[in-house]
Amino acid sequence: MTKLSSNLSTIPFVSVENMMQIVLDEGVEDAMAQIAVYIEEDFRRWPLFDKTPRVASHSRDGVIELMPTSDGVDYGFKYVNGHPKNTRDGLQTVTAFGLLASVDTGYPLLLTEMTILTALRTAAASAVATRHLARPDSQVMAMIGNGAQSEFQALALKRICGITTVRLYDTDGDAERKCGANLADSGLKVIPCRSAEEAVLGADIITTCTADKQNATVLHDNMVGAGVHINAIGGDCPGKTELHADILKRSSVFVEYTPQTRIEGEIQQMPSDFPVTELWQVVTGAASGRTDARQITLFDGVGFAIEDFSVLRWLRDRLAMSTRREMLDIIADPDDPKDIFGMLKRAQARRMTA
């Protein structure tokens, strides 16, 4: 019988449904704790990664980005969009998918939804930053912006950093109620607030995660007291920031990858020589994190390709122990690699005799 394609030509694909089941198999909090370990592993070997600022295609209402990286053995990339106006039409602001491939052969190894994975890795990365930068006795987090990322941020910081209380605020009351309801049985004490000013009262950690594509000022200078750690997560493209510049001047600022963050992060408001420390250097011990209990530390998180790579590695390892995947016939695999045409000819012959 004519072989049209062998098993070599199919790759595992993880659908949204299977991803939900994989995450539930582990438990959301444990999944993020595991992912944080993968992120720290990759932060420790940061210099060996092939790093490129994401390739962005901007349009009036949003952006589509490709985020590639490689550790020399595996290659990963993510496709991700950001369209804040989408929620008005019942669509996601951010959707994503991605893949791992072999650097040796260039062959894809794994294709997966990454909307859920991005939510998990973003929260896990905030938790890694917070664990290294916040005061160790931090227990109360203000969560400003209660959209799709908020519950993951809260649970990752509970599981990985030991926060016990989350103070919620969103300009959209429905979003705030949704977040509160989702966290009701989480073991966190949840305090809904009527303003950002109220939310930050007594907070050890302030996480901002809003989605407007404009320079908004979610956090004013007088709202940030000594000793606070800030995760500024929502500003992630040119023209999209959340913090007043005066906060940056008082803070020690930590970033993922400086060239990208200078374009996309809060520090796009600052001169190009504004001092920052890359988080991986704190993780390896090459640079200091927090040095004093009254210091304001700021993680200016925009999301970097290496974090996606980490979560793709995590998924691959989970799949080794799981059947929650489909096989996708996406790689043409003729018997003779120089003979794509012959593969078509044999398919034609098969049609004639069918």
Add this chain to the structure above:
Amino acid sequence: MTKLSSNLSTIPFVSVENMMQIVLDEGVEDAMAQIAVYIEEDFRRWPLFDKTPRVASHSRDGVIELMPTSDGVDYGFKYVNGHPKNTRDGLQTVTAFGLLASVDTGYPLLLTEMTILTALRTAAASAVATRHLARPDSQVMAMIGNGAQSEFQALALKRICGITTVRLYDTDGDAERKCGANLADSGLKVIPCRSAEEAVLGADIITTCTADKQNATVLHDNMVGAGVHINAIGGDCPGKTELHADILKRSSVFVEYTPQTRIEGEIQQMPSDFPVTELWQVVTGAASGRTDARQITLFDGVGFAIEDFSVLRWLRDRLAMSTRREMLDIIADPDDPKDIFGMLKRAQARRMTA
């Protein structure tokens, strides 16, 4: 019943098997003729495209590239590798997949294998170049390099440019015999040759399509006579060229996208101000193609994202009339777009009651 995901969240996926059937539904030659029309359409509106040189990740044995572009309405990108050593292990030198997405929402619209599509669009693009640049009475093509792309090149130039004879040569005799056998009932007169020098005898068109990642000299200056049109297809990355520099000096050189071709094409051997004409300008009439029967014209083809965009558009239009696709659950689509976590919670609740 709890809705986990709606139909909105699935996108059409074209597997290798379905792609073969779609191409066979049209016929290989007709498919390439149709694709050539889409390429010419996009060449005519070239200035409105978002153009970025491909994003390449080079490694010892190959390269993995992402090739994005957009016409402001649709966004397309292709993942493609190039690993010449792969054929030694029975793997493809080039594999590819790609997608179309909506610029308005950032949502993927279509995911597809692109190994076969790339073969078709590469040959169709060569045919577009040849139709505009070769002498109108051209009938004989020398095909140097008889790998996976060769039959498509021969058939596209037969169907679109009217060549009647193809003279084959490959350093790998098996590849040459394979190509000859595949073209045996094509209506082309096929002449196997024992050297590149023999292959070019009497040829009106010379197409080089070899795959070594090194500066090879497939074509020497004394092999190229007056009036010939050359398609140099195989050189497509830094350090990979096929022609002796002296040929370039005697030729009128046409390229897809100058910044990319200066890095990846034959003209990487020349100074950065070496004159070239972009092919789209010839298609629109803004620039001259061939002006004289003794002129040597050279299409220094490296493959550009807009050609992939054209073939993705072609595929989308074919799918509107075909059921040869699967639906892929790749976009998380919670009932409330701000509530990814709630989607997980409902999946959890469903597990508990199952």
